[in-house]
Amino acid sequence: MAVIKSNPALQALTLAALALPGLILPAAGAAEDDEVNFQYSHYEEGKRNLYNVLNNKNPIEVESVVGKARVSLSDRIKFAFNYIQDTWSGATPITTAPLAANGNRAIKANTANNETIITGASPYINNARMFLTQKFVPILIYDKTVPGKKLFRTAQPVHVLSMASPETRKQGDFTLGYEWDEAAIKIGGGLSVEHDYESRFGNLSGRLDFNQKRTTLDMGLSYTNSDNSAILDHDAETYITKKAFAQQIEKSGTMQILHGNRQDWATSLGLTQVLNKSALVQTSVAYTRSTGYLENPYKVMTIVFADPATLGTDPDHPNSIVGDVRAFLEQRPNERNQLTVGSRFIQHIAFADAALHLDYRFFHDDWGINAHTFEADWVQAVGPSWTITPKIRYYSQDAADFYHPYLISKQTYAKALADPGTLPANFSSDQRLSAFGALSGGVTINKKLSKAVSIEAGFEYYTHAGALKMGGGGEGSYSDFDYYLANAALNVNLAALNTGGSQSGHSHAHHGKHHGSHGPAGVMFGHMLDQANDVMLGYRYMYSRQAGDTLHGIQAVTDQTIRNNGCLQAFTKHCRVTPTYMDMSMHMLDIMYAPTDWLNLMLMPQFMDMDMDLRLLEGVSYNAFQDHLHGGHRTGGVGDTGMYALFKLFDTGNHHVHATLGLSAPTGDVDIKLRAMHGDDKGLLHYGMQLGSGTWDFKPSLTYTGMLDDWSWGAQFSATNRLESKNDSGYALGDMFQGTAWGNYHLTNWLSASVRGIYTVQGKIDGRFNRVAGVVDNVLVNNVNPGSKANFSSGPMDFGGNYGGRYWDLGLGLNFTVPSGDLKGNSLGVEWLQPIEDDVNGYQLEREGALSATWSVMF
């Protein structure tokens, strides 16, 4: 303190500096402005090596969206909400087996010319005849068609790959925090829901600054309670030994569901210390205790039962032991204690105006795993608005004590079943528990578009290899894989929107005039920005559900009628199944810009997910080879992308008319296929479960809005016209026309309520799915789509005539606009659409309703 000069300018600067939240707190408690973020990411693995068999399966892919909002409820109370949604699909290891067990069997198909070709690999987790030497080394027997060596002694393991149908996870969580000058406390909680897994969690954390804020102490405590209800793979289930979990398996209809609960308690303690004016260090310790069902319900352990008594029993291999290859649900200990100790050093590099972040973390658990993580980030500012952050990371871990690629047990399978004590208590071949190293690198690029808005893109490439393990001794190269992860994000600092900036003054002015003029939440293109250079950012969520009766026109029909009339285009002319429900959710981003006061441009990317379950129609008996009745189908990912231009036609202040001309680009997938069952391909998934239209669509609309005193009203006609007669999959969704009118009453200056009527008409689907080649009964056929001779197990949702109709709806909505404060100008809207009448084409599930929710901010 002795060096302070009594300089008024310096004092003023100091005061100003103290007023900036970033300076009041050390970096550990970095300024948390009110902010909204959106992020999209794509994860994709490389194909795994199956050695002697062609791997034609798509590897795991994950599409995710994240939305985050953080707002100050008062100066000291902060609220944050996060929403995350992932959809994944692709091939993943179900187990690891000796190559000799022939776990990935070539799918050979006969073509029309009677040639035999290999179309891919199919998983076989049992094999009653795998030969071993007298020293228990597996013997690989080459196909007779391969010239040269016929037998080969090798312990070489290989992954056995199985396809996972698309699955979606949704997570919502919140934190509520209170901040004092030198301390903060946060509580949070959330829910993560998957079809087969539900996780609830809560956390409590605190921060304490002392030593003139040069030192910060962070503490955290959290609890997670998760329920597994895994539907065992209907194809593989009969080949899996489940005895150890018999008490936890529920039989439900045609499904076997494995239940298990786990609990995780975690505590952490962190200390951040400012070392000098350009460096700080953070150390942390965390302890996690997990108990309960810690297994991965979809991983099985391959055990080769090699009873020496079988030596010589096979006349073709008189010098070999005959091994019996079996698959057991993996067994892990019911308890895991984990300790992490980490340290992070952050140094500012003056000459480059960059920051170097160095991280090291050591992990230890009582499953025998020690892991080391090293990471270095270089955060480089480039000019006033760009930040480029290259990153490199190295990770290395030991194997868990009970990890084995596969086991060889010198007894018979029957004996092991009778006395499970002769097998190890725990075993897993999950490669996450194996010994390996991983090297990854990537870059994040952030560009500030204005004080308030920044965009970010990130890329990471990751390679997992046994040979990369620190000190050697890692798993063989059969388990190596790589992935990339790419993402794009948009960040809006809400506080900066309302603090200065040349444009914010007038936006507030017109907010005053147009408050609540957005119209009901379900109306798109309901208003225009009316000053040049205005920008609006919005987020729109729509959910709709169909469930209940199946209708034909306006009448509910019986199963018998659906069965006889719903699938007339089908090979057998009968339906076997019908949907029980269909849920659809859409997340949309509205980015709107006004180049002039009479023209607005708008970009609307979409992210979708769908969920449908089916049931067998009355009078049809279940056939495991035909009927997809195993927990429903889910799809998700990027939908179609809209691009619109809005033209102001007429505006007297109280009355306003604008026209919208739009194009929807076919960015959503229309070629999602059903998973193969029992080695048979099943073709393309139901029309309504595909993520886009697949065609370029023209979307015009005409909107009128009016207002007087506390009332506002409006009407809109909109249409969707498919510009192509069919998409890449061979069909086109029907054209659509919608008319709507609404009235809105302002109850207060921040709240209004709306009532709306909607009439929609949509045509049936034109065309039908293209022929897709696939394997059925080991024969390569050219059409495996639902309704074809090869795949006649289908329902009304597989026929284009059962789409579209005429619909009446009533909408009830509320709109909130924040009238003052930091969040001034933010609008929220919700609207529920209640179906009044459905008059459907063909046979369709009735609609239960739809919810729209919107948030928007103008700047």
Add this chain to the structure above:
Amino acid sequence: MSTKPRPTLVALIVSAITLSACVPVSPWQRGILAKPSMATAPTPMQDTLSEHTHSSREAESASSSASGGGCGCY
């Protein structure tokens, strides 16, 4: 629990070392420390995403605090 005394001990040692190494830094000298690049998590959206991905592919549990994440069973 044989591991329990260790975190406390490690934390004490580390804090003793770091505290002794530091120089007094007054609030008005914290301009550099307040730069976004000096934040302990300069790219939080990216970190959450890659931690979530790493934790679904590695044995180490990435986060010490409950933040969801689902089964990651694929």
